[in-house]
Amino acid sequence: MHEPAFWYRPSSGMSLLLSPLAAIYGAIAARRMRRKGFDAGIPVFCVGNYHVGGAGKTPTVLALVKLLRDLGETPVVLSRGYGGRLRGPVMVGPDRHLAADVGDEPLMLAQTVPVAVARERLDGLALAKSQGATVIVMDDGFQNPAIAKDASLIVIDGHRGLGNACVFPAGPLRAPLPPQIDRSDALIVVGEGKAAEAVAAAIAAQDKPVLTAQIKADEATLSSLRGQRVLAFAGIGDPDRFFRTLAGNGVEVIRQRAFADHHPFTQSEIEALLSEAKSEALIPVTTEKDLARLGVGGELPPWAQGIVAFPVKLEFDSALKLRRFVADRLLRARDGKFRKR
Numbered sequence: 001m002h003e004p005a006f007w008y009r010p011s012s013g014m015s016l017l018l019s020p021l022a023a024i025y026g027a028i029a030a031r032r033m034r035r036k037g038f039d040a041g042i043p044v045f046c047v048g049n050y051h052v053g054g055a056g057k058t059p060t061v062l063a064l065v066k067l068l069r070d071l072g073e074t075p076v077v078l079s080r081g082y083g084g085r086l087r088g089p090v091m092v093g094p095d096r097h098l099a100a101d102v103g104d105e106p107l108m109l110a111q112t113v114p115v116a117v118a119r120e121r122l123d124g125l126a127l128a129k130s131q132g133a134t135v136i137v138m139d140d141g142f143q144n145p146a147i148a149k150d151a152s153l154i155v156i157d158g159h160r161g162l163g164n165a166c167v168f169p170a171g172p173l174r175a176p177l178p179p180q181i182d183r184s185d186a187l188i189v190v191g192e193g194k195a196a197e198a199v200a201a202a203i204a205a206q207d208k209p210v211l212t213a214q215i216k217a218d219e220a221t222l223s224s225l226r227g228q229r230v231l232a233f234a235g236i237g238d239p240d241r242f243f244r245t246l247a248g249n250g251v252e253v254i255r256q257r258a259f260a261d262h263h264p265f266t267q268s269e270i271e272a273l274l275s276e277a278k279s280e281a282l283i284p285v286t287t288e289k290d291l292a293r294l295g296v297g298g299e300l301p302p303w304a305q306g307i308v309a310f311p312v313k314l315e316f317d318s319a320l321k322l323r324r325f326v327a328d329r330l331l332r333a334r335d336g337k338f339r340k341r
Contacts, residue, residue: 002260003053007172008163015170022170029143029167029175033183037148037341040125043135043333045326048142050180050199051172054237054261055157056190056215058105058289059314061139063213064153065113066210067326068135076133078124078147079106080140081117088118089127099293105139108292113137121146126142135330142183143174149332151185151326158212160238161195181206182341186325188213190314191241207272209325211316215241217249218311225308231255231282233273235263235290240283242287245312254282265293267303274306285310 006012013023045068047061061077068075082104092102092110099107106115114131118124125147128136142152156162164171173180177199187203187210189196200210212250229252234242239258246253257273259265275282284307291309294300300307316322 003172006164007166008160010164012164014315015166016163017162018170019166022167025169026167026173026176030179033143033175033298035145035180037145038125038149040129040136042129042133043150043330044138044147045135045329046138046140046142046149048140048152048154049174050139050142050154050156050177051174052168052237053160053172054241055155055160056107056188056213056241056314057155059215059312060153060155060188060190060213061109061137062112064137064314064326067323068137071163071323071327071330073330074132074134075137076128076131076135077106077109077113077115077139078121078128078141079103079109079115079117079138080119080121080124080291081106082140083264084117086117087120089120089123090117091115091127091131092117092125098295100264104289104292107295108289109139112292115139130179143180149185151329152183152187152341153188154180154184154196154276155188155190156196156199157238158189158191158193158196159241159242159244162199164246184208184247186211188316191215198319204226204312209321211318211322213316214316215245215312216315217245218313221308221311222249222251225285225310228252228255229280229282230285230308231257231273231277231280232285233257233290234287235259235293236287237261237267242310246285246310251285254280262293263290265290267301270294270304270307274304283308288312 006014081103092115116124116128167173294304
């Protein structure tokens with residue numbers, strides 16, 4: 001879906017008009033979050049957002065997976081498979097599944113880490129444990145109480161923040177902010193900007209860690225694109241962040257095309273984009289997640305050839321601070337000395 005523009009305005013008549021619905025939705029969401037979750041029997045780390053839309057959750061999951069492996073763990077990612085038709089539980093196979101089967105994010109993540117997709121998270125948990133997981137990394141699901149979490153890491157974009165800070169549908173929040181902050185264990189602010197300062201202060205006031213991180217481009221890809229003229233397109237939660245990342249790394253973005261998050265590109269749409277790029281001698285560039293939706297058996301179809309993926313990763317300003325937090329939560333989870341939630 002395209003996010004309504006009024007979600008990111010300080011005051012809006014539309015937000016006020018929708019506030020009664022938001023109050024009902026928020027009350028239900030807050031009550032649901034208080035339910036006691038199932039104890040997985042192994043540590044569970046959840047990477048989530050306070051709001052709908054993108055903030056850098058997928059690269060955070062990949063960074064957490066790498067850290068857990070460095071600590072000797074065997075992580076398996078658990079996803080609901082948003083946008084996919086399969087209910088699961090199923091282990092994602094990049095060579096046998098399409099994004100239409102399991103969702104674009106799980107398909108992309110499965111290139112690096114085992115991913116279990118299941119509409120019912122408890123079914124996915126059982127499958128992940130059967131694969132030898134020593135720790136579960138939940139991709140989203142912070143507001144879902146089905147599985148008790150040992151640590152919830154919340155990702156927020158420093159440039160966008162939380163918009164008007166209203167609950168859906170009056171704003172982008174998935175639940176009222178106070179109960180979400182109370183159930184958070186760490187905040188990760190991605191990128192520069194001051195839009196997340198108030199939330200960071202609230203988290204810090206509860207003596208919880210606030211970590212900062214930056215989106216970094218793959219150097220090899222960047223070298224091939226730096227100084228080049230490109231047509232950039234993306235169907236992610238925050239396409240503008242992708243465009244800013246390109247421009248900030250010296251890539252000349254001549255044309256940019258934004259689509260709704262998880263947009264299912266058609267052949268005609270891609271052919272039109274490639275035609276536009278060719279007519280102006282531009283290189284067509286998109287995100288890895290968008291490219292995953294175009295692949296068949298891990299390969300691009302003939303009508304999508306020539307599109308360049310722009311891989312990125314998340315680098316923490318204090319990797320040691322994150323490592324200490326994760327190691328401490330692993331130890332506490334296995335000692336059973338604190339209440340999961």
